[in-house]
Amino acid sequence: MENKRITIDDVAVALSVSKTTVSRAISGKGRIGAATRERILAYIEEHDYVPNAIAKGLAQSRTYNLGITVPVDFTLVDLPFFQKCLMGVCDYAASEDYDVLVTLTSIDDISQLERLVNNRKVDGVVLTRTLTKDLPAQFLMDKKVPFVSVGLSKMQGIIQVDNDHETACFDLTTRLIGMGIKRFALICDSGAYVVTRSRCNGFENALKEAGLPESNGLIFDDTTDENLDRVLERVLKSDVDCILCMDDSICVKVLDRLRKAGLEVPADIKVASFYNSSVLERNIPSITSLDFDARELGRVACKTLIQLINGETVPSRSLLGYRVSMKESTKTILGKEE
Amino acid sequence: MENKRITIDDVAVALSVSKTTVSRAISGKGRIGAATRERILAYIEEHDYVPNAIAKGLAQSRTYNLGITVPVDFTLVDLPFFQKCLMGVCDYAASEDYDVLVTLTSIDDISQLERLVNNRKVDGVVLTRTLTKDLPAQFLMDKKVPFVSVGLSKMQGIIQVDNDHETACFDLTTRLIGMGIKRFALICDSGAYVVTRSRCNGFENALKEAGLPESNGLIFDDTTDENLDRVLERVLKSDVDCILCMDDSICVKVLDRLRKAGLEVPADIKVASFYNSSVLERNIPSITSLDFDARELGRVACKTLIQLINGETVPSRSLLGYRVSMKESTKTILGKEE
DNA sequence: TTGTACGCGTTATCAG
DNA sequence: CTGATAACGCGTACAA
Numbered sequence: 001m002e003n004k005r006i007t008i009d010d011v012a013v014a015l016s017v018s019k020t021t022v023s024r025a026i027s028g029k030g031r032i033g034a035a036t037r038e039r040i041l042a043y044i045e046e047h048d049y050v051p052n053a054i055a056k057g058l059a060q061s062r063t064y065n066l067g068i069t070v071p072v073d074f075t076l077v078d079l080p081f082f083q084k085c086l087m088g089v090c091d092y093a094a095s096e097d098y099d100v101l102v103t104l105t106s107i108d109d110i111s112q113l114e115r116l117v118n119n120r121k122v123d124g125v126v127l128t129r130t131l132t133k134d135l136p137a138q139f140l141m142d143k144k145v146p147f148v149s150v151g152l153s154k155m156q157g158i159i160q161v162d163n164d165h166e167t168a169c170f171d172l173t174t175r176l177i178g179m180g181i182k183r184f185a186l187i188c189d190s191g192a193y194v195v196t197r198s199r200c201n202g203f204e205n206a207l208k209e210a211g212l213p214e215s216n217g218l219i220f221d222d223t224t225d226e227n228l229d230r231v232l233e234r235v236l237k238s239d240v241d242c243i244l245c246m247d248d249s250i251c252v253k254v255l256d257r258l259r260k261a262g263l264e265v266p267a268d269i270k271v272a273s274f275y276n277s278s279v280l281e282r283n284i285p286s287i288t289s290l291d292f293d294a295r296e297l298g299r300v301a302c303k304t305l306i307q308l309i310n311g312e313t314v315p316s317r318s319l320l321g322y323r324v325s326m327k328e329s330t331k332t333i334l335g336k337e338e
Numbered sequence: 339m340e341n342k343r344i345t346i347d348d349v350a351v352a353l354s355v356s357k358t359t360v361s362r363a364i365s366g367k368g369r370i371g372a373a374t375r376e377r378i379l380a381y382i383e384e385h386d387y388v389p390n391a392i393a394k395g396l397a398q399s400r401t402y403n404l405g406i407t408v409p410v411d412f413t414l415v416d417l418p419f420f421q422k423c424l425m426g427v428c429d430y431a432a433s434e435d436y437d438v439l440v441t442l443t444s445i446d447d448i449s450q451l452e453r454l455v456n457n458r459k460v461d462g463v464v465l466t467r468t469l470t471k472d473l474p475a476q477f478l479m480d481k482k483v484p485f486v487s488v489g490l491s492k493m494q495g496i497i498q499v500d501n502d503h504e505t506a507c508f509d510l511t512t513r514l515i516g517m518g519i520k521r522f523a524l525i526c527d528s529g530a531y532v533v534t535r536s537r538c539n540g541f542e543n544a545l546k547e548a549g550l551p552e553s554n555g556l557i558f559d560d561t562t563d564e565n566l567d568r569v570l571e572r573v574l575k576s577d578v579d580c581i582l583c584m585d586d587s588i589c590v591k592v593l594d595r596l597r598k599a600g601l602e603v604p605a606d607i608k609v610a611s612f613y614n615s616s617v618l619e620r621n622i623p624s625i626t627s628l629d630f631d632a633r634e635l636g637r638v639a640c641k642t643l644i645q646l647i648n649g650e651t652v653p654s655r656s657l658l659g660y661r662v663s664m665k666e667s668t669k670t671i672l673g674k675e676e
Numbered sequence: 677t678t679g680t681a682c683g684c685g686t687t688a689t690c691a692g
Numbered sequence: 693c694t695g696a697t698a699a700c701g702c703g704t705a706c707a708a
Contacts, residue, residue: 018679053457055701058392058684079417090442094450099459101439104428112432119391121437345685356695369693393685396700
């Protein structure tokens with residue numbers, strides 16, 4: 001094993017050319033004779049010379065590093081999302097010879113992100129989980145650091161990448177209506193997430209489009225753990241056909257309560273989730289839900305960010321697709337299938 | 339907002355001192371007059387000058403970056419572990435002004451790690467999840483890059499940090515025996531993890547120490563999804579008092595099967611898990627288990643790595659503690675409590 | 677097509 | 693105690 005690392009200068013001397021020529025052979029920039037070029041490339045390959053990324057970075061005031069914020073106050077339910085998203089970012093970054101540097105952020109502490117930016121350790125940042133009050137976005141904007149936000153944000157002028165939750169919820173609701181379901185209850189969390197609004201919109205639009213009265217779509221928000229029982233009680237009394245859960249974390253609780261109440265899904269009541277986080281993967285019955293490809297989301301976010309860094313123009317909002325998974329939990333007993 | 343970044347030279351010129359002096363005031367290295375030192379520090383504070391980490395890195399051939407490998411082929415059950423571990427690493431790294439750079443590794447693909455190291459993007463690496471066949475460790479060893487391994491490894495000469503699984507399992511088993519439980523079944527996975535061996539050892543030693551015959555501790559390994567049913571059938575016929583699960587991923591399946599078989603925990607049979615991954619957090623009944631602090635593990639791993647990078651001598655093996663959580667799932671019906 | 681010389685921002689070395 | 697000056701390794705105008 002070679003221990004001592006070789007520099008561009010060593011290559012130049014060994015081949016009796018100048019550093020410039022070697023640099024050109026590697027980068028492809030600037031004209032250079034095909035012959036010398038081949039010769040240099042061959043030598044580099046032979047002696048496995050690898051350019052020093054730090055020096056390169058210093059010279060071009062670039063780091064070829066990307067930052068990604070990861071929330072510390074996650075729940076088990078949204079953990080897979082961040083993990084997959086991170087993987088997607090890493091995927092694409094690697095393909096462009098960028099590396100990814102994680103920084104923990106909580107709702108009111110962005111000190112790690114500040115360090116990262118102030119130390120100029122990254123060329124840009126991917127923000128995951130957008131809150132209505134978005135400290136990181138504000139900070140990066142002030143510092144004029146390129147960044148893209150995964151998840152829609154209310155802030156103006158932010159490059160956003162997200163799945164099309166609104167259309168997805170519209171689609172799922174419409175299909176359920178098509179199966180003969182008429183009365184819904186949508187159970188939301190009390191969080192400050194922007195995405196909740198989009199999902200509600202999709203749901204409401206589907207009802208409207210189908211000509212169903214508003215009263216057929218009960219919406220319960222602010223359902224903390226304590227009053228979920230009361231909410232469900234009201235839901236069950238309301239002759240609801242199908243409970244829609246804003247995401248799996250709610251769905252888990254709902255299923256748990258229904259089981260205790262001795263209710264069968266889908267025989268007594270149907271259930272579906274607006275966000276499949278894979279925690280319910282093995283649930284019996286299988287749960288109808290919306291599937292989003294978080295890894296792809298990460299890839300697109302990363303791609304967009306790198307374009308942004310390179311000064312290319314990027315769409316201010318990219319919406320990715322979704323998949324509607326019709327499963328057991330919404331099957332009608334007559335054997336009607338999707 | 340200041341837009342243009344200020345350099346050490348600007349500070350030097352503004353204060354009519356040399357760059358060297360400014361550098362000394364910041365680093366604390368080398369003797370310097372208290373007066374000038376204060377003056378420089380004040381100026382820096384005032385004009386919020388931040389040293390360029392890249393240039394600093396180039397000068398000292400250091401990056402102040404750490405790498406951490408994250409496996410791509412994770413399951414939902416061990417996801418929280420990696421996440422918490424990552425957080426611990428980030429915690430400590432930030433406190434030492436290091437940043438953390440993630441790299442995906444699968445069992446047979448370490449190309450991202452290779453890029454990272456070849457490009458000299460990191461000063462050292464934290465390895466998570468040690469397999470019996472450890473490609474990353476071998477690679478880093480050859481490249482002479484400092485690294486520590488989270489989780490015990492069979493390889494010689496590796497700096498390891500882990501929880502003391504063996505003692506923990508010994509402890510839990512012993513306490514269960516103390517509660518009057520005599521016959522155990524330990525259900526393992528068929529994975530190639532080194533940790534499985536440690537846990538089995540702790541379990542077996544506890545039986546031995548208690549003077550129980552070997553036949554009281556049935557061990558089933560290679561329990562793939564398909565034959566788990568058969569295994570459980572045999573277990574139930576064997577008059578076992580308590581099923582011990584190697585980790586929560588197995589425990590989830592076992593609980594599921596027991597429920598279907600109409601068996602009550604702990605009335606009909608007791609259950610405990612050798613690794614609480616928080617997926618069973620809300621399970622009813624609550625599950626007796628071993629708790630490990632993955633975040634602390636990450637912190638210690640990171641601390642050890644930085645010491646290693648700084649040329650300090652570090653213990654070749656650090657074993658961290660654990661917590662035994664006695665819960666409902668092993669309660670005796672008579673109301674005997676732990 | 678190729679080479680020279682300088683800049684990137686900092687630390688380290690060696691004088692004073 | 694302080695200050696020039698040389699690395700660190702690479703990119704890039706500018707010159708040849």
